[in-house]
Amino acid sequence: MKKLVLTLMLITSTSEAIDIISFKNGMTFNHKIHQTEKVGKCYVCHENVQVSGDGKNVTTTEPGKIKGFGKEWAHKYCTDCHDLFGEGPVKCNDCHHKKVSDN
Numbered sequence: 436m437k438k439l440v441l442t443l444m445l446i447t448s449t450s451e452a453i454d455i456i457s458f459k460n461g462m463t464f465n466h467k468i469h470q471t472e473k474v475g476k477c478y479v480c481h482e483n484v485q486v487s488g489d490g491k492n493v494t495t496t497e498p499g500k501i502k503g504f505g506k507e508w509a510h511k512y513c514t515d516c517h518d519l520f521g522e523g524p525v526k527c528n529d530c531h532h533k534k535v536s537d538n
Contacts, residue, residue, distance in 0.1 A: 461532040473522070480512070 454467040474480065480501055501508070513530075517523030524530045 462530045473520075474516075 454465070456464045456466055458464070469480075470477070513523070514525050517525050
């Protein structure tokens with residue numbers, strides 16, 4: 436599933452990015468709110484993003500790619516940013532929700 440999500444992110448442009456990403460561990464990530472309201476600048480998380488001279492137009496050579504992305508990256512960068520700004524989840528159960536069995 437993670438590879439599918441990353442592949443979809445790679446083939447979409449930053450202006451057409453996936454709004455909410457779901458991971459197999461029960462975690463969801465609201466990309467749209469981070470992109471538009473919280474972080475606002477693609478290059479804060481994504482590599483290979485260049486900002487033009489006016490500081491508004493963003494281009495990327497590899498949309499969706501985050502160098503080293505995985506469990507350790509998310510635990511470090513996401514929680515550090517949430518701590519720094521006093522917003523967002525920082526505890527395990529805030530992000531990781533146990534899946535409810537259909538049985």
